[in-house]
Amino acid sequence: MTSTAFTDLEIAHMLADAARTAILPHFRRSDLSAENKLSEGFDPVTIADRAAEVAMRAILQDHRPQDAIWGEEFGQTPGQSGRTWVLDPIDGTRGFISGTPTWGVLIALSDGKGPFLGIVDQPYIGERFVGSAEGATMTGPLGPQVLQTRSTTDLDQAVLFTTFPEVGSQEDRAGFESVAKQVKLTRYGMDCYSYALLAAGQVDLVIEAGLNAYDVQGPIAVIQAAGGIVTDWQGDPAHDGGRVLAAANPQIHAVALDILKKA
Template structure:
């Protein structure tokens, strides 16, 4: 696993070099995918570059990504890539986006690397070795909060409209009413803040596997809990709830309503 972490760090550096060069580029090319989500030339360039490194360094591993396709194996090893999580932010010039890299072994995420160069932050975790953050203050282990009551909890989500379309806007608003404070930090950042202990709950009504495989490792290795909205601890359930663990069941009870 240390060799895999070294490789994941190298992959993040490859991605950061591309994304930072293309961020706010005047000639950035954008198109819409069939699901109407945007993709830029930076998204595809990152995934292609990471796949090239993996082909050379781990030729026996499978690779799946948001832009070039592929699927995770139920057995063996798969690298799962989201070249730019937060593409809408990226193309609008907002700095909240990241490259997400996960290693899946026998269907279970065991390594997560999340690199957000414009935030100056990189998070990583691998099974049994804790969760870590590197920022301007240096490198340190991170852990979830000890908040034990929803009334004291800080909640984050992404676009509120997704709750109307994919789950229940009323259920999400009931959870916000039960919590002390709420924000929409969105995408990867909500879950990373849970792992850091800065936020207590992060919920998303709709996700893809590449959106959350890496954060599942990060949150659980930080001492928290990750599941879909039915409570199953899986990254491919189509929705996501991260928590410090103490609040998870209470949040699920409201969101299931």
């Protein structure tokens, strides 16, 4: 039976804490090696990715055994509750093995309607972005903060982030560039940290493609709790991944979505 000793939010924090403990001893180690999961291209995985997911799965087995689990490294484990914990132990492994602090641990709790609780955690910096029915918050070196997305409505004043050109096909890139050429500032290569910055009110748009559910469900919950909106490039739910448009508010989302639909 599912344990009631801890709330779902407390469990999510336990997962993030366990992942931090498993990952940080491996970060910026000169002897860290990475395996390539692809026969063509480069999709790295490290001992830290696997150790973090193992640690999180152990907590869920103890406290939420009836819930399903969907993790990047060890796949899907069925459950009986209709709820799924969606885990990406290190989103941005390319950044991780390069020593940048833009990777993160992604945790979501989802039901048939999509994610309703999420965490984006950056262990090295010590920042944790949380979204739930209680709202959106961030803890870190500057202390606790309530998250609120920006109110920008004009595209020529918007800040756009993406992991392009690393992610997506040429067709995807054409759609992205149709928006990028109209914004004030475009930045690249931030992985999940860009979604956290959108929730924190630093960024107006994130546009990506080729994502999996575990890449986006945690960020979706955080962004929505902070007042933002996340859909696919047709305006439909994005919790299964694919092409993703995250926006600070419905107005800037509508402008960007119209361009993507026409690209």
